[in-house]
Amino acid sequence: MNVNRMDEWLTRMAPYRGRIAGTLFGLLFGIVFLIVGFWRTLFFIFLVLMGYYFGHKIDKREDLVSIVFRILPDKFFKQKPPF
Structure with missing residues (x-):
């Protein structure tokens, strides 16, 4: 019975796997900086x-390179973006 619940849960979470992985990565990476203090x-x-x-x-299948080119100003790149 627990196997069915786990399969059901994994099926429900599959469309959000990029968000879950990204949030967990941010959480784990952030813990390294969370020693003490408000700013940390x-x-x-x-x-x-x-x-x-x-x-x-990632869940929306967008290209991360184009997102970075949109966020950062042109002075960060030696060449123009490919689009």
């Missing part, structure tokens, strides 16, 4: 939200 906590929250954002983009 804000930075931790920022990393979790960025992980969720990029995970959401």
Whole structure:
């Protein structure tokens, strides 16, 4: 009976696997910086939200390279984006 519940849960979560993975990555990466203090906590929250954002983009099958080119100004790149 527990196997059926696990299969059902995994089936429900499959469309969100990028968001879940991105959030977990942001969470794990953020814990490294979460030693003490208010600013580190804000930075931790920022990393979790960025992980969720990029995970959401992965779920929508968007190209992460084009997202980075849209976010960062042109002065960060030696050549123009390919689009």
